[in-house]
Amino acid sequence: xxxxxxxxxxxxxxxxxxxxxxxxxxxxxxxxxxxxxxxxxxxxxxxxxxxxxxxxxxxxxxxxxxxxxxxxxxxxxxxxxxxxxxxxxxxxxxxxxxxxxxxxxxxxxxxxxxxxxxxxxxxxxxxxxxxxxxxxxxxxxxxxxxxxxxxx
Amino acid sequence: xxxxxxxxxxxxxxxxxxxxxxxxxxxxxxxxxxxxxxxxxxxxxxxxxxxxxxxxxxxxxxxxxxxxxxxxxxxxxxxxxxxxxxxxxxxxxxxxxxxxxxxxxxxxxxxxxxxxxxxxxxxxxxxxxxxxxxxxxxxxxxxxxxxxxxxxxxxxxxxxxxxxxxxxxxxxxxxxxxxxxxxxxxxxxxxxxxxxxxxxxxxxxxxxxxxxxxxxxxxxxxxxxxxxxxxxxxxxxxxxxxxxxxxxxxxxxxxxxxxxxxxxxxxxxxxxxxxxxxxxxxxxxxxxxxxxxxxxxxxxxxxxxxxxxxxxxxxxxxxxxxxxxxxxxxxxxxxxxx
Numbered sequence: 001x002x003x004x005x006x007x008x009x010x011x012x013x014x015x016x017x018x019x020x021x022x023x024x025x026x027x028x029x030x031x032x033x034x035x036x037x038x039x040x041x042x043x044x045x046x047x048x049x050x051x052x053x054x055x056x057x058x059x060x061x062x063x064x065x066x067x068x069x070x071x072x073x074x075x076x077x078x079x080x081x082x083x084x085x086x087x088x089x090x091x092x093x094x095x096x097x098x099x100x101x102x103x104x105x106x107x108x109x110x111x112x113x114x115x116x117x118x119x120x121x122x123x124x125x126x127x128x129x130x131x132x133x134x135x136x137x138x139x140x141x142x143x144x145x146x147x148x149x150x151x152x
Numbered sequence: 153x154x155x156x157x158x159x160x161x162x163x164x165x166x167x168x169x170x171x172x173x174x175x176x177x178x179x180x181x182x183x184x185x186x187x188x189x190x191x192x193x194x195x196x197x198x199x200x201x202x203x204x205x206x207x208x209x210x211x212x213x214x215x216x217x218x219x220x221x222x223x224x225x226x227x228x229x230x231x232x233x234x235x236x237x238x239x240x241x242x243x244x245x246x247x248x249x250x251x252x253x254x255x256x257x258x259x260x261x262x263x264x265x266x267x268x269x270x271x272x273x274x275x276x277x278x279x280x281x282x283x284x285x286x287x288x289x290x291x292x293x294x295x296x297x298x299x300x301x302x303x304x305x306x307x308x309x310x311x312x313x314x315x316x317x318x319x320x321x322x323x324x325x326x327x328x329x330x331x332x333x334x335x336x337x338x339x340x341x342x343x344x345x346x347x348x349x350x351x352x353x354x355x356x357x358x359x360x361x362x363x364x365x366x367x368x369x370x371x372x373x374x375x376x377x378x379x380x381x382x383x384x385x386x387x388x389x390x391x392x393x394x395x396x397x398x399x400x401x402x403x404x405x406x407x408x409x410x411x412x413x414x415x416x417x418x419x420x421x422x423x424x425x426x427x428x429x430x431x432x433x434x435x436x437x438x439x440x441x442x443x444x445x446x447x448x449x450x451x452x453x454x455x456x457x458x459x460x461x462x463x464x465x466x467x468x469x470x471x472x473x474x475x476x477x478x479x480x481x482x483x484x485x486x487x488x489x490x
Contacts (some may be wrong), residue, residue: 018321020319020356020357020380021402022381022402023357023380023381023382023384023400023401023402024382024383024384024400026384026400026402026405026407027381027382027383027384027385027398027399027400027407028384028385028398029384030399032407033407036405036406036407039400039401039405041402041405042405063350067384071274071317071384073315073320073321073322073382074321075321075322144475145405
């Protein structure tokens, strides 16, 4: 799909077309090294071409380490472009199931995994305080104000 | 008839001085370094035809000095300038003390300063001995001794990285225009003199316009390998002696780890040191890039009687510098004779 109109709010479109596809981002990407299907440069190219495939699972492999952001010679902020793609994918319901699930759990208990009975037992063994099962009102408010309740 | 003051004793200033003296005009050529020749004096064979840099300089200097019309002052800088076109009064700082001269016109030929790549930490310049600048490599080739700084051995592979300090918002946004040409020229020279040495050039775009395309073709024919990429990182192992260039080959999208014995950074041009203060002294505008602003191409400034020549208004190759040196000399001569 064409993501360019959505980028305006998220990102500002000033530098977008400065990308000259030099490959500095992908060359230094720690994820690409082990998962070649995640290629920041081609993701940017697809976004600029208006042909990004938001159902591509590889979009979610980014670890947000900011190496591409730091080294980009054209300050295109590759990381933010990838995030814009994942955010839109999430809103459109195109995120992988594991991501939607994680979002649901985060909203429910404020953690990215549910509190299991094993965890409870372990905490008792180490004399750690019990965990609260539900999230505070403040947390809910923050989630709403930041838009986290509706997306990422 | 009054004289012409030329600031900068590189190839451009020398050419202007030569032409002016040939026209019978008294000329002062001042240079802040102890020797004439500027950046060119560090080079040997130059692109595209392989002309020998020291010859280019010496021939012209000899001819200029043989004329009684030329005064060459080294270790000399401009302190202040008063008066106006055809009646400038310049105060010079020479090793012997301050010297006042009168001149009708001024030619700025202060050239450029090579980019210092120390700020680009991911390439390890200054940290790894075998990551060198193209200027150092040119010096090695000039002396006929291409060796690794780390162990003094002849390398079996050399890798150039293009656009260092050029086309990069973190350093300089402009293209330095000559790096592609000197890189393919140096690469060809290495292939010629060390046929077993593997030579790679990592480029974003190869810019070898007009006849320079032929030296690019020659380099390819000789087996220089070209990869389209700006490398992400240079790693080193074994006491920093084994270099690996990490990059994405953007033509096929694969990640490559290229082992190489020498990495050459193809550094671009930056405004000559002291350009800012010279600009405010002469009240001439600078471009956003930091080079002098040309009001009417190629040699005019907004100040009447002050001309620009060569790399002072932006990175240029030798041929263009010579042409502009002559052009500025002609304009100064026209002004003074009218």
